Amino acid sequence: MQVQIMSPAADRVDFKVPPAPRLSSLEGKTIGLYNNMTGGADIAVERVAEHLGRRYPNVKFERYGGDLRPGRPALSRGNHIDAEEAARIAAEVDAVIGATAH
Amino acid sequence: MPVVGIVARDFVRAWQSCVEGWGQPSTAFVTIPHATTGQQAGFIRNMVDAQIDAIIRGLTTLPATAGTTRGAQGSSKTTEIFTVEMDATPAGLDAVNRFLAERDWSDGLPVIPPTPAAVEHMLKGTKRQPQDVLMVMEPGFGLATVEKIAINAVMAGCRPAHFPILLAAIDCLAQPEMNHRDMQVSGHTEAPLVLVNGPIAKQAGLNVGTTAMGPGVINSANTAIGRALRLCLINIGYCKAGAGDPNFIGLPTKFGMCLAENEEISPWQPYHVDKGFKRDDSAVTVVVVTGPTTIIDSGSRTPEDTLNNIASMMFYRNAGAGGWLRGWQSAQVGHTNKRVAYQSPYHPIILSPSRAVILAEAGMSKQDAQAWLHRHCRVSLQAVLGTRGMPKDANGRWLTHPELQHLEHDPNATIAALESPEQYLLFVSGGSTHYAHFFYGTYGTATRPVEEA
Numbered sequence: 158m159q160v161q162i163m164s165p166a167a168d169r170v171d172f173k174v175p176p177a178p179r180l181s182s183l184e185g186k187t188i189g190l191y192n193n194m195t196g197g198a199d200i201a202v203e204r205v206a207e208h209l210g211r212r213y214p215n216v217k218f219e220r221y222g223g224d225l226r227p228g229r230p231a232l233s234r235g236n237h238i239d240a241e242e243a244a245r246i247a248a249e250v251d252a253v254i255g256a257t258a259h
Numbered sequence: 260m261p262v263v264g265i266v267a268r269d270f271v272r273a274w275q276s277c278v279e280g281w282g283q284p285s286t287a288f289v290t291i292p293h294a295t296t297g298q299q300a301g302f303i304r305n306m307v308d309a310q311i312d313a314i315i316r317g318l319t320t321l322p323a324t325a326g327t328t329r330g331a332q333g334s335s336k337t338t339e340i341f342t343v344e345m346d347a348t349p350a351g352l353d354a355v356n357r358f359l360a361e362r363d364w365s366d367g368l369p370v371i372p373p374t375p376a377a378v379e380h381m382l383k384g385t386k387r388q389p390q391d392v393l394m395v396m397e398p399g400f401g402l403a404t405v406e407k408i409a410i411n412a413v414m415a416g417c418r419p420a421h422f423p424i425l426l427a428a429i430d431c432l433a434q435p436e437m438n439h440r441d442m443q444v445s446g447h448t449e450a451p452l453v454l455v456n457g458p459i460a461k462q463a464g465l466n467v468g469t470t471a472m473g474p475g476v477i478n479s480a481n482t483a484i485g486r487a488l489r490l491c492l493i494n495i496g497y498c499k500a501g502a503g504d505p506n507f508i509g510l511p512t513k514f515g516m517c518l519a520e521n522e523e524i525s526p527w528q529p530y531h532v533d534k535g536f537k538r539d540d541s542a543v544t545v546v547v548v549t550g551p552t553t554i555i556d557s558g559s560r561t562p563e564d565t566l567n568n569i570a571s572m573m574f575y576r577n578a579g580a581g582g583w584l585r586g587w588q589s590a591q592v593g594h595t596n597k598r599v600a601y602q603s604p605y606h607p608i609i610l611s612p613s614r615a616v617i618l619a620e621a622g623m624s625k626q627d628a629q630a631w632l633h634r635h636c637r638v639s640l641q642a643v644l645g646t647r648g649m650p651k652d653a654n655g656r657w658l659t660h661p662e663l664q665h666l667e668h669d670p671n672a673t674i675a676a677l678e679s680p681e682q683y684l685l686f687v688s689g690g691s692t693h694y695a696h697f698f699y700g701t702y703g704t705a706t707r708p709v710e711e712a
Contacts, residue, residue: 163338174282179261180319183319196295200300201303204307205307253261
């Protein structure tokens with residue numbers, strides 16, 4: 158017996174972003190460290206910064222996510238960044254390393 | 260700009276699912292053996308140490324596969340129809356299930372074959388058009404058309420009388436304040452709890468009495484509707500186990516939960532009336548929860564005993580207690596990442612009618628009970644601050660609830676566990692005896708009307 162069945166899988170919104178160009182080197186670059194304030198993510202990105210700082214003495218870091226410095230509220234109020242915050246990060250750094258505790 | 264994610268091994272498929280949904284499959288990541296959550300600092304550092312070279316490569320080298328996009332999942336206007344051979348042999352009987360399982364289009368349990376005729380029959384349960392889109396369901400950004408929902412409803416064992424409830428549940432998920440994205444992709448065990456009010460419950464055959472959340476033929480409608488919603492989350496939202504759905508352990512609640520209020524026996528007005536509906540309206544509420552825990556209230560002799568017993572469940576520190584101090588949570592919606600603030604969590608407390616009666620007989624309305632819980636369920640301010648601190652402005656002033664900042668260093672200060680009394684979502688159902696279920700609310704909630712055919 159043949160049975161016809163309909164696909165339960167939905168069509169998906171077609172959304173594509175071109176791959177980000179990679180950096181030629183990290184030397185002299187500013188790297189964003191993003192953690193979403195879940196457990197241990199801050200430790201992970203700070204460890205990356207320690208290593209990169211030793212390998213590339215001129216590299217600088219900006220911290221996002223668990224940053225509680227007064228006056229930098231936008232990225233410290235939730236687990237996720239929104240489009241406005243992402244634009245701000247893009248304007249401030251050359252690349253981002255992220256950890257979400259997972 | 261280049262980004263590298265640090266991803267625990269068991270989240271790799273979740274990462275790949277996420278970046279695919281965002282159209283950025285070449286986003287670099289490195290893998291560590293365990294999630295950092297709950298690990299000691301030295302252990303986390305050791306895991307990261309092994310990945311430094313890979314992190315640098317991720318920032319400086321574009322993988323050869325960059326630019327590859329997903330294949331056959333683009334938008335099409337016609338639902339694919341497949342032909343499956345079945346017969347009376349064990350393998351033949353299982354042919355449809357196997358076909359669906361091979362494509363990861365199932366919850367793992369046997370389904371009713373979604374034949375065109377069965378789907379057409381299901382669509383008689385609504386006036387909506389098959390190609391109407393109720394929402395874009397994340398993390399896969401799938402288009403939740405009425406037809407696709409009907410297909411999944413057939414698979415779950417729903418009948419047309421159940422379909423309006425399922426559609427209303429998806430209408431709830433479509434509300435930004437539901438934060439369905441986080442419900443879908445969180446490593447926590449979030450699941451949608453569907454609560455039904457009004458005449459539709461009886462019309463659909465929902466059991467509101469003994470065993471209402473359990474197995475059994477009398478609970479067929481409850482089970483099928485809850486399961487249908489899960490199948491939609493899997494097949495429309497692409498929340499696949501281990502990929503879009505990265506729950507660490509999972510819970511059987513994720514197979515589906517649908518419960519109607521026992522309005523005939525409850526001494527209180529139904530929940531949907533609290534939300535502004537008329538008693539004769541039908542409405543569906545979805546609330547995102549983990550748990551439940553059963554509250555055994557056999558020793559209570561007074562309303563205070565019962566409320567104290569319920570309140571004893573509220574002090575699990577990581578269940579959102581005091582989180583309101585930092586402002587409302589925010590959901591993000593769609594590819595624009597628009598942020599929507601919403602109040603959370605709502606803790607559903609499913610009261611056996613008997614537990615509502617002991618309160619009502621003492622003259623307590625539902626709102627009185629909620630106010631009591633709000634007044635008595637408190638959390639240490641230091642415990643709240645200690646986990647994440649407070650965001651401050653340039654002058655060091657708390658950005659949220661600055662009126663409480665004077666308590667910042669008071670070791671004895673407490674604040675309400677939940678911001679408002681209504682967040683103790685009291686819902687009366689099940690057989691009338693000395694039990695209650697307590698769910699930890701996690702993300703959002705919404706209530707929508709049921710549109711009957």
